[in-house]
Amino acid sequence: xxxxxxxxxxxxxxxxxxxxxxxxxxxxxxxxxxxxxxxxxxxxxxxxxxxxxxxxxxxxxxxxxxxxxxxxxxxxxxxxxxxxxxxxxxxxxxxxxxxxxxxxxxxxxxxxxxxxxxxxxxxxxxxxxxxxxxxxxxxxxxxxxxxxxxxxxxxxxxxxxxxxxxxxxxxxxxxxxxxxxxxxxxxxxxxxxxxxxxxxxxxxxxxxxxxxxxxxxxxxxxxxxxxxxxxxxxxxxxxxxxxxxxxxxxxxxxxxxxxxxxxxxxxxxxxxxxxxxxxxxxxxxxxxxxxxxxxxxxxxxxxxxxxxxxxxxxxxxxxxxxxxxxxxxxxxxxxxxxxxxxxxxx
Numbered sequence: 368x369x370x371x372x373x374x375x376x377x378x379x380x381x382x383x384x385x386x387x388x389x390x391x392x393x394x395x396x397x398x399x400x401x402x403x404x405x406x407x408x409x410x411x412x413x414x415x416x417x418x419x420x421x422x423x424x425x426x427x428x429x430x431x432x433x434x435x436x437x438x439x440x441x442x443x444x445x446x447x448x449x450x451x452x453x454x455x456x457x458x459x460x461x462x463x464x465x466x467x468x469x470x471x472x473x474x475x476x477x478x479x480x481x482x483x484x485x486x487x488x489x490x491x492x493x494x495x496x497x498x499x500x501x502x503x504x505x506x507x508x509x510x511x512x513x514x515x516x517x518x519x520x521x522x523x524x525x526x527x528x529x530x531x532x533x534x535x536x537x538x539x540x541x542x543x544x545x546x547x548x549x550x551x552x553x554x555x556x557x558x559x560x561x562x563x564x565x566x567x568x569x570x571x572x573x574x575x576x577x578x579x580x581x582x583x584x585x586x587x588x589x590x591x592x593x594x595x596x597x598x599x600x601x602x603x604x605x606x607x608x609x610x611x612x613x614x615x616x617x618x619x620x621x622x623x624x625x626x627x628x629x630x631x632x633x634x635x636x637x638x639x640x641x642x643x644x645x646x647x648x649x650x651x652x653x654x655x656x657x658x659x660x661x662x663x664x665x666x667x668x669x670x671x672x673x674x675x676x677x678x679x680x681x682x683x684x685x686x687x688x689x690x691x692x693x694x695x696x697x698x699x700x701x702x703x704x705x706x707x708x709x710x711x712x713x
Contacts (some may be wrong), residue, residue, distance in 0.1 A: 369713070372426040372503035373694045375417030375501035379698040383416045384504075386691075387426070392501070392550025393407045394441030399461055400511065401469065406707035407432025407528035408579040408688070408696045410558065410615065413472070414639045415498060416697055419605070423499050431496035432471035433510075434504030434524045435459060449684070449688040454627040461512055466524075466674075469508060469518040470531040472663055473500050474505055475531035476680045488539075488663040495663070504693050506713050517668055519677035520590075529559045530676055530707035537564035537613070538672040540636035540661040544609035546573055553577075555623050557601065559708035560636060564611060566591055566681050567672075576603040578622075581703055591682060611636055617643040624651040624658065632657040685710045 374385040393402040412429040414420045445460055461467070475490035482490050492642050495509070496502045518527050537560035546552050549572045552686040554561050557579040565575050569592045577588035577596040585596035595604050599619060606628035612619055612635045618645045623633050633656070646652060684707025696709040 368506040369690060370428050372428055372584050373416050374426060376416060376422060376447060378417055379413075379479045379694070379701050381419075382694065384694045384697065389505070390426075391507050392509045394444070396442045397444060397513065398441040398509045399437050399444055399467070399512050399515065400439040400441075400510050401433065401467060402434045402438045403433055403503050403506055403508055403713050404526040405434045405528040406430040406596055407532065407559070408693070408700060408705075408711060409532050410700065411532070411638050412497065413613075413697050413700055416641055417701070419639045420498070421478060427498060428501035428505050428588045429497040430505070431471040432504030432533065433470065433496070433527045434518065434527045435467065435469070435503075435508065435530070437463050437467060438507075439463070441509075460606045461515075461637030466532045468527060468667055469503060469510045470514070470516060470535060471495050471516060471665075472666065473567065474511055484582055485665065485667065487664050493663070504690070504711060506690070512547050512676055514666065519673055519699055521680060522676075524681065525685050525687055525712065527712045528710050529563065529685065530681075530701040533708055534563045534676065534681075535664050535669045535672045536560060536661065537611075537636060538567060538675070539668045540564065540611050540613075540634045540669075541568060541663050543632075543633035543659050544611050545611075545632045545657075546609040548572060550608035551576070551605055553603050553610035553623060553626055553629075554668075555579070555619050556616070557581065557588050557612065558613060558705070561611070561613040561651045562587060562591060562684060562707055563681060565593060567675060569593075570679050576605070576607070576693050578603065585705065586683060590691035607631055609675075611635070615641060616641050620644075620658070621651050622648055624656055627656050629654040630656070632659060634659050634661055636661050637657065638663075684708065687712050
């Protein structure tokens with residue numbers, strides 16, 4: 368099968384991805400194999416390719432926003448008790464031809480203290496698609512059936528792909544921001560994840576102010592219903608109850624904290640962030656302002672977000688690329704030339 372692997376991590380100009388002709392994978396116990404119909408291009412893939420994230424295995428196939436059709440079942444899959452919460456819950460048997468989604472979280476141990484309290488995203492033994500196990504920059508991918516997702520109707524494969532990380536992790540970051548009902552939300556950076564989280568917040572009655580360096584992204588934000596859109600370091604027109612930092616730029620942390628009202632919360636959404644400058648307590652943290660990180664997501668987060676996407680049709684802005692142009696898609700993402708979410712179509 369055609370696939371891309373992270374060969375030697377480095378700047379995209381150094382061509383860290385290489386094309387490969389790999390054997391079609393066979394699903395192991397509890398797994399299903401999907402024929403890939405679409406795979407989103409996430410900034411985490413860029414961090415892995417450029418070396419911001421240390422590789423966990425040699426020549427990993429990136430990609431963790433995968434939509435595909437089941438074409439093979441591993442041992443133990445297909446019976447009434449084969450599936451966990453990701454793919455529909457007990458009694459929801461998976462069959463060949465089913466459309467499923469593959470997300471960032473690939474597995475957890477299910478037994479640690481974090482898993483026991485519903486925080487499986489913090490499991491020390493957690494593994495991740497496209498980092499620990501091969502992902503969707505390929506024609507086929509295998510996934511544990513209990514970590515796959517049933518997908519909402521009414522979306523194309525290309526529209527569904529970004530929901531599986533940009534949407535799910537952005538939703539968790541929004542929840543971590545503790546936005547009150549009808550509150551004032553600031554969003555810093557406006558790419559694939561932010562443009563979905565903004566719609567969820569607006570649908571819940573929030574006033575959303577977007578700060579981003581891209582004029583095209585500001586135009587998109589206003590078109591989706593944002594109350595204002597300005598430059599990345601510009602102050603919003605009113606104090607914020609909550610903010611989410613989607614741009615992986617540590618210099619924006621004090622900017623966003625200073626924009627918060629008393630008791631406000633800044634949630635950092637990314638897996639990678641450049642260094643944060645020195646904070647001044649009185650200006651940035653006093654009056655009970657909170658700074659919180661967001662780490663991956665739980666399967667429950669995924670179920671909640673995809674249920675929202677089923678109830679409220681989200682506008683998913685995508686830029687399609689053929690699978691053979693995966694390196695160009697990441698190059699364009701690095702240069703902020705992608706509107707919304709880049710999606711590979713095999």
